[in-house]
Amino acid sequence: MKKFSAMIATLFVLIMSGGAIGANSGENSFQLKCAACHSIGGGDQIGPDLMGVTKRRDPNWLSQWIIHPDKMLNEKDPIAMELLKKYNQVPMPNLGVTEAEARDLIDYIAAQSETQKKDSAVPAQQTTQEPPSAGVFFGGLKGVQLTALVVFFVLSTIVVFVFWQIAKSTRQPVPTIDMKSAYKLRKWFFFGTAVLVFGTLIATLPKTPYPDDFQTPDRLVYVAAKQFGFSFSSEPITSASDAGQSTIINSLELPQGALIEFRVTSLDVNHGFALYDADHSIIAQTQAMPGYTNRLRVRFPKPGTYQILCLEYCGLAHHLMHAAVTVR
C-alpha cells in the first residue's frame, strides 16, 4: 500500500511539474519570441493582439503559422497576406519554433486570454502621450550631452565668426598680404590646435566605458537581443538553444548603486542596448552582436524605471524594440 501511495504521489508530482514546465516554457517562449511584437489583451503592437486568437483561428492553421510563417507567406496564404497588409507589410519572421514549442505557446496564449477575459471588468490603465514640452530645444539637457552641445556651439561660432570676418575683409582688397605674418599666425594656430587636441585626449582617454577586471560586479545580467525584443536571464545565453533552456527574467529589477554587469549578445542581427534614465537621457550603451558578448558595467544612480532601446538598426520594427529595468 505504501508503495502504491508513493507511486501515486510520484505520478502526481511528475504530472504537476510537467504541467508547470509546460506552462513555464510557453511563457518563456512567448517572452522571448513573441512579446516584442504581440500582446495578449494589451492591444495591437507591431503585430495583432493575440487575445482569443486560439478561438478565432483554426488550431492547425495557427500552429503552422507559428512554425512556418515565411513558407505560408511565400505560398500566399490568404489570411497571412491579409495580416501582412494590415500590419504595414511587416512580415511575421520565422523564429525557429518547434512543434512542441508551438503547442506550449498556444496553450499559454489560450490560458492568458482566459485570465485577461476575467480581468476585463477592471478598466485598463490608459497610456497617454506626454504633452509637447515647451523646452523642446534645450529643456532637460544635462551631463555629457549638454557639455558636447555647448562645446560644439562655442567652437562652431568661432569658425562662423572667422569665415564671416574673412568674407567681409574682401571689401577692402589688397593685391598681396604679408605671408611672413600669415605663417607666424599659422604656427601659433598649429600650437593652439595641438594643445587643445592633446589636452582633450589626455583628459578623456582614461574615461572609457570598457570594463576592467579589477572590480567584481555585484550582479551579472545576461541579455539576449533578438528581433525585436530583449530577454534577460541570470544564466548565460549565447545561442537560441540556451535561450530556450535558461530561466527568463520577465521583470528585471536591480539594486540602486550596485555595480551591474550586463553581458549582452544577439541571437540574430546586430542590435544596440542603450539605457535611458527617467529624464530620457542615455546613461550607457553597448552593441549586441551575434557570436560575441559585450560586457557593459553600470551603476544606476537613482531608483526608478530605466528604459532600454535598441540603437542599432535591426529591421523593419527596429523602433519598437525596447525593454525596461526597475531600480530600487
Added chain:
Amino acid sequence: MNLAHKNTLNWIMVTFVLFIVLLLAGMFMRIIQANMFSSAQSWFYPMMTLHGVGMAGLWWVASIACASRVLSRYTAPSECVSRFALYGTVLGVLFLLASVFLGQFAAGWYFLYPLPFKGGWPTWATLSFLLSITILGATWLVWILDLLRSIAKKYTIGQALGWHYILGKTGPDVPPAVLITAVSLIAGVACLLSGVVVLLFFYYEMLTGVANDALLMKNLTFLFGHLLVNLSLYLAVAAVYDVFPSYTGRPWPSNKIVAISWNSVLVIVLLAYFHHLYMDFVQPTYFQYVGQIASYMSSIPAAVVTVFGAIALVYRAPVRWSLGFTLMFFGLMGWGIGGIGAVIDSTIAVNSKLHNTLWVPAHFHTYMIEGLVLMVLGYFYHYCQEKTKLQENLYFQKIIAALILVGGYGFLLMFYLSGAHSIPRRFAVYPADLSSGAQLSGIALIFISIFLLGLVLYIYETGRRWVKSLDV
C-alpha cells in the same frame, strides 16, 4: 563637343537629378518621423536605405567627376573610362531601385551583416542590392585606377605624393590638386577593396550557408563606408584648391607643409574608422584608442593647413563673390563645423552617450550637405560659368546662397539638438518618452523646404549655363 566636356555635363545632370530625388527621400523620412504621414510608415526604412546608399554614392561619383576634370588640366585621364563609369553607375542605381522599390529592401546604407539576410524582404531583393553594390564598386574601382594611371604617367609616386617637398626640394611642381587626388585615390583603392571583400563574404555565405564573423564584417564595412565618405570630401577639396586661385588672384602652391599634411591624412584616414566600433566592447581596446587618437589628429592637417590656407588666400583678396566661389568658400566652413561635431563624437567617453543618436547624422550631414555638396555644386557652377561666361546677377546669387545656408544649418541644428536629447537615429517612429524628436523633425521640415527652394534656384542658375554650354 569634345568627350571630356560631354562627360562632365552628363555627370552634372546625373548629380542634379539624383540629388533632388534623394533629397525628397530624406524629406520623406523626416515627414514620417514628424508623425505627418503615418500610413506610409512601412516605407521609412526602404527610403532610408535608398537615401543613404544614394547620397553616399552620388557625392562620391560627383567628387570623382570634379577631381577627374581638375586632373585633366595636368594629366590625361581616359574619357572612355569616365563614360564607362557613368554607364556602370546608372546600371548599379537601377539594381538598387529594383531592390528598394520592388523588394522593399531596407538594410540601411551600410547593410550591416547579417541584416541583409534576416530582414524579412525577399532573397532576390538582397541579391539585387548586393549586385548593385558590386557593379558600383567594380565600376568605381576601374575609374579611380584609371585616374591613378594618368597621374603615374606624368609623376612618380614620390612626386605625386609630394615627398620631394618633404625632403626639401622645390621641383618638380606638383599642383596641390594632383597631390590631394593621389592621396585620396590611393586610399580609395583600399576603400573599394574592403568593399569587395565584404561582398565576397556575403556571396560566400549565400552560396555555402557558412556564417561569417560579425565583428570582422563590421570592421570591413565601416572601413569601406568611412573611407568612401571622407575621400569624397578630400576629392572635392582638391577641386577647391585648384579653383580658388582663379578667384583670389593669389597662388596656392604645394609646399613642404601641404605635402606633410596630406601624407599624414593618408595614414590617419585609414585608422580613424575604428571610432565607428567604440560601442563594440569586444573590439581590442587599443583599436578604440587608436580610433580616438586618429580622429583627433585628423583635425590638425584639415584645420591648420587647408582651412587656414584657404582663409589666408581669401583674406582681403579682390574676390568676386559669384555663386561658385561663395558655395565653395562656405563649403570649407561647413567642413570645419562638421569636423567639430565629428571630433566631439569621436571622443570615446562622449560617444557612449551620443552613439547612434541623431548627433551622428547631424555631424555627417554638416560636412556633407554644407561641406562636400557646396564644394561640388560650387565647382559645377564654376565649370559651366567658365564655359559660357553668362552675365551674373550677384544679388540673386547671394539670395540662393543665403537660402541654402539658412535652410541647411536650420535643418542641421534640429539634428544636433535631437542628438543631445538622446533621440535615436534610424527610428521611423519615436516612443512617447522621446516625442521631442517628432517635434524637432517637424521644425526641420521647414528648414529643408528653405534649402530645397535654394537648391531649385541654384539648379535654375547653373542649369541655364549647362544648357548654353551644350553648344560650346
